[in-house]
Amino acid sequence: xNITADGAYTFENVIDTDAIQExxxxxxxxxxxxxxxxxxxxxxxxxxxxxxxxLKYHEHISIKPIWCxxxxxxxxYSVKLRDDKEY
Numbered sequence: 001x002n003i004t005a006d007g008a009y010t011f012e013n014v015i016d017t018d019a020i021q022e023x024x025x026x027x028x029x030x031x032x033x034x035x036x037x038x039x040x041x042x043x044x045x046x047x048x049x050x051x052x053x054x055l056k057y058h059e060h061i062s063i064k065p066i067w068c069x070x071x072x073x074x075x076x077y078s079v080k081l082r083d084d085k086e087y
Contacts, residue, residue: 023071035074037067046074053079 035042
């Protein structure tokens with residue numbers, strides 16, 4: 001915490017703004033709050049979500065995570081329905 005000249009309290013910026021890099025493919029910033037295929041724990045979270053999703057939605061025959069090819073962030077899931085439509 002910082003104290004300004006007029007006596008106000010402020011928090012220090014904990015984000016190193018020089019280190020922030022936006023991906024040119026998916027326009028997201030790589031940081032801890034976004035699931036990333038390079039993180040083993042994130043992979044386990046995605047696998048568990050896919051399994052739970054298929055158990056909950058019986059009309060879905062597959063679910064596939066779509067990862068950004070440049071930064072590795074999770075972009076979306078592709079779901080295939082029994083009638084061969086993709087959403």
